[in-house]
Amino acid sequence: MKHFFARSGGRNQIIPGFGLTMGMSITMLSLLILIPLASVLAHSLQLTANDYAKLITNSGIRNAFITSISCSVLAALVNCVFGFILAWVLIRYEFTGKRLLNGVIECPSPCRRPSPASPCPSSIPIRASSAVSLPATAYRLPIPRSA
Template sequence: MSKRRWRVSPLPGFGPTMGFTLLYVSLIVLIPLSAIFIKTIGLGWSDFWNVVTEPRVVASYRLSLLTSLAAAGINVVFGVLVAWVLVRYHFPGKKLMDGLVDLPFALPTAIAGIALTSLYTPNGWLGKWLDPFGIDVAYTPIGITVALTFIGLPFVVRTVQPVLQTLNKEVEEAASSLGATPAQTFFRVILPELLPAVVTGFVLAFSRALGEYGSVVFISGNMPFKTEIAPLIIMTKLEQFDYEGAAAVAFVMLLLSFILLILINGFQTHWENRRSKWRGVH
């Protein structure tokens, strides 16, 4: 078996730049995350298990996971659609629409939460039209999903958009000339190229939604076992000076995010290897 050799870059400065990179990542990411782990260890296994399996905490996990999955799924559908329109069509106001996609990045999440709550309360601009049909958005899981959809859309659009821009349109034209319908061209030619970016956008939107607090705390109503999300549980424990309990719940959320990152990296590696083999055969 041949041993892998390090590829030496022709550009100088690998050592210093790698050193600064590791230092920066350690200070900004690794050390703060390790502090959560160390704080959690102070509880002991039995106390840790009692905290993270408390019925109220488990209900918050379930709500956060389900609403985050729903919001990320919605964002995948409409995020790909928005990215497609922005890349493939030219129309008046295109640059304005492109800029509006990034608005959730720039807007403080608390302001977004207040705005959404005022819109969807029974006497709000949109809520008053839904109320006669018995549709309650504010202070329900639906409202939480709406808020998480709002903050997660840019992650899908900005992940898919560059890939769409680099796609070779001649392949689509060739598929069309061979008799493929628009639907067949999209699902058999375009979608396989977009799939890694779509999955990445989904995971980014899901991870962002999983830890969202500011935009959700206003529209959720914060009712235990009904609309109380996991980040709110953490904030409640911090306000009660239960730092170990807050760290335990945060550790579980961190573990979920870490598992997601591993899964998406594994999927991307598998998909790239599969595409490379297919290209090698053909």
């Protein structure tokens, strides 16, 4: 495990850009998840069991939980339906702007974890047929074709 985070020292890496990607992943994890979660935990440790009972039985808080959970389930269902439709259309049909739409979908958003195997320097998609398999590894690196 000690060699997992070691610098390459000029040697070729199996995953190019791993150090930068790991740094960005840890930074985003810290800023978006760990720091807010730590502040909630620190505040909750100041409450007594009686305070917890009052909070749980409060109708406003209970309604907020119900609203949050029901909106999450509804959003997941809507995303599944429209994601399936969009994937079907992108696979089955040829139309103007298909490459651009596929590129926008493939580009990483700030909320998603960056991946060294699929960087998106532009919104030009890479065809699946242009992927090259490295010998003795399970990684597939896309090789962009010049138009």
